[in-house]
Amino acid sequence: MLFPLTKSSSPLPRVVVTGAGVITALGQGWKANAEGFRLGKRAFRPVSFFDASRNRVKVAAEVDLAEPALAALRATKLTSRQINRLDRGAKMLVLAAQEAWQQAGWQSNGNGSENIPLVLGTTAGGMLLGEVYYKQAIREPKKMRQQATRSVLYQPQVQARMVYDALGCTGPITVVSNACASGANAVGHAWDLIRSGQAERVLAGGYDALCEMVFSGFDSLQALSPTVCRPFDARRDGLALGEGAAVMTLETLDSARKRGAEILAEVTGYGTSIDQHHLTQPHPQGSTTLAVMKQACANAGITPQDIDYINAHGTGTVLNDSSEAFAISELAGAHAAELPVSSTKASVGHLLGAAGAVEAVVCVMTLRGQWLPPQEIFETPDPACKFPIITRPRDSRLNTVLSNSFGFGGVNASLVFRRWT
């Protein structure tokens, strides 16, 4: 039953990550992405699958979905007909979920009845299909071919069902669309589900594909950088868009131990709230950001001094980065001077609904590999930054890391991860 919940008198379960799948413009899978993020590689190129010639900005971090990605899709339980119907977003989602599932060693029971909640974040869902639908409806209004299929597959919950079909399991689907905080909220909500005893295992993540409408939207706001995306740099002039997906398998520590699973990291804290300052602009002093980071730290039972690295939201826009810099500096206090911070959006762009999930996986990677992800291009820190920005690849001893995600509409989310030893 979703309500009332049966409350357990036993201590809150600890939640661990046992699998993580990721696909970005750096490549498909953990290995390619870990190598890319560790070196601070940048993955931007001219937009190729829609016409960006009339836009102010013409580059983005596009994912290559040709082979071997197609081969990986064919290795799932999806039929070739289902695969052919997937749009870019759904393909990336399924690929990330399949990788996480395999890494975790989770198995379906063969009849598809395994009940595992799926919590996903997205901002655009199947917008690419929506765009095709709209163009056909306008340009060829009497032509009905494939419109019914598009009107179904466009919906995020239908794309989520593809994950279940691909893995051979089922469960309740929750699609969170808190704009660019969606992916982090999805991971956080999954953490809540496990902690509250509603589930022992949850698949959680986020996905979003580049599309003409959203690209033009950010371009129209002049939020896209016409030069280079440089989060927290005093001369920053905007964000860069990307696309991708990440899915993690979260489960109770007991469940992981019973299975003898390899534990990648522990999720120890989650905070979320809403900044009511403006639809698209954060509070200049980052008051909600600060509150959410404090909430996540309190949930994790740590002080800000315990944080070894922050993966910032760090979009590269003037307003976001100054607001977040104020909040991080305030949170860390005297510790700020020793708290390394970076934004991996400098490497793969802003992945919108996928951003929080991909960055959560990056945090797990840093804890596993004991390295800090740099921003290759960074010159002059914003004066609000009282903390160092990581600009060169380097190893570091990391026990606790925090990831920030904020969205249009004001939802802020922070996640805390701890190294598993």
Next chain:
Amino acid sequence: MSRVFVAGIGAVSPAGWNVAAFREALAKNEPLPEQSLPRPGWEKPLPVRTVPNPATRPEFLAHPRLRRASPITHYAASAVLEAIAAIRANPAAKNLRLGLVACLQSGCVQYTCRFYDETLKNPATASPLVFPETVYAAPTSHVAALLENVVLAYSLVGDPSSFLQGVALGAEWLTENRVDACLVVGAEETNWIISDAARHLDGSAVISAGAGALCLCRDQSLAAGIELKTITDAHTVTAQTDRVSAAKAMRQQLESNGANEILADGSGISSRTDSAERAAWNDWAHARISPKRIFGEGMMAAAAWQCVAACDAIAVGRATAANVSLVGFNQQAIGAQFVRA
């Protein structure tokens, strides 16, 4: 176990901008008149049921955040304000920490189509004022700003059955003492493309717009005499579990409460869409309310209307218990039961 109550309900529908108009239309039990919506490139317009203009301009529309907001935000705001009115009028309920869960299926389609149309014509001149209003989270953000003391907010997207996931989420936040009251709103607006898409799947669909809201609370002294008793599991539709099986599994989790109970179902006028739910409830012998028959296919708004109708039936003494049956199009079946507190 923490108890969760309903402190208020709100509705915007093709009948008007409040629960009274909604209730009156339900009582008449006659489908509301349809309007014609032109579809580009077609001679024949699409039938829809739109929300009429309010008799007087609501005061909340003067809020700076709502100046450019799309109709879905106006509907959601109105329903939420009506649902929370009793709490706001209660001096003992000042400064409550509010939660807000907004549930949508199609979301902000009017501005989305407008912006994409501008993009296709020339992205260089597409309006930056319109784009932010296209995101699913825009109505949530505006309504939170209007309410001011919202500390926790989610936007959920799914088929209409996910409205009850939103109610369950709000109840969870209350149970865990993260908020003191939680507004759960389901809202939709319509335009030609949504109506067009719906008719590909169901030729008889008459799309409608509006919103419905519940204000949930933990404190019984704030309640409107209604308690949330049960929300069933989410019975997901899969290759192994069709809509009929999912609907039956949901029905089995709702206990009978005797003769004086009512069912708020999602039946409309489509034998195809409604068949799974009909099969699950074919032996139901008590009273039944079917808002979609009156107001049309309001998608997430219609799911919220079912909950509003169920709660209202208890509030006005028509029933002591009310079941809500949500058999979604392509996601899941979920049911709920409200009882007199």
